[in-house]
Amino acid sequence: MNKSFELTPTRLRELRGFTVAARLLNFSQAAREAGCTPSVLSRRIAALEHALGSKLFLRTTRRMSLTARGEQLLAHCQQLETVLAELATELRPRSEEPSGRLCLHLPGAYGRQCIAPVLASFMRRHPQIRVEAVYDDAYVDLVAAKIDLVVRVGRLADTQLVARRVGTMRRYLCASPEYLAAAPVLADPADLKAHRCIAFSGLRTGTLWQFTQQRRRRSVRIDPVLSSNDSQAARDAALAGVGIALQGDYMADTLIASGRLVEVLPAWQLARSPIHLLWLPGADRAPALRRLIDYLIEKLATE
Known part of the structure; x- marks a missing residue:
């Protein structure tokens, strides 16, 4: 290849003309598709061959075919066309409405x-x-x-x-009024050992419930009567009087406000998530x- 070969606008036009001619293997048809005359297309391809220092087509009176160098160049030109098409799509003004x-x-x-x-x-x-x-x-x-x-x-x-x-x-411990009416006294986290507890298995701490009160910290390992990977199922069990459940505020707030659930150990805080x-x-x-x-x-x- 000529050392001065550069992808100038003229050279790109020559490459496009070559690509069409190489695909159709007919200069008359290729010239119509390229929007020029056969003589202009021939001059463009001749200039490209001169710049490359090698023939791109083998022509006889009956047929035209690509040389090995022509086959190689066609593969590169097809890749270039794909890249340019993708670039045109990427640079096209985008609709304001995402999809x-x-x-x-x-x-x-x-x-x-x-x-x-x-x-x-x-x-x-x-x-x-x-x-x-x-x-x-x-x-x-x-x-x-x-x-x-x-x-x-x-x-x-x-x-x-x-x-x-x-x-x-924020997370709460809560239970139904019916459960608390018949359950043992619950004044301290340690009292949970005497209660029926409902665990949500999605918690990282699992069955270890951790509490704080100002600077005091307390951890209680519960032995759940029910464990579920669905916090909604744990809530429903608490509403049914099965025991004490740990619930997120998005579910517990409305139920506590309506009296269907009661917050227990309100002086002790569970870690926020x-x-x-x-x-x-x-x-x-x-x-x-x-x-x-x-x-x-x-x-x-x-x-």
């Missing part, structure tokens, strides 16, 4: 009660976005499961994900995901 498909992994009960209504509102605003929502308290690998966004309640383990805190959940949005670094450059993240932050974020 695409998002896969979300949301905590079970909290997701259904607190995220699902926000998600529905978001989708009404952006009808071109499609969402697949998985409600599950289990931890998930975003790469392996092809998840775009996770909402996670609780302390985060060391992670390479981008995390944005959007709120805090942070709520985070998690996504892979760089994933939020996609307009649909960026719009959803911003919307969730606006609707969920608390001081």
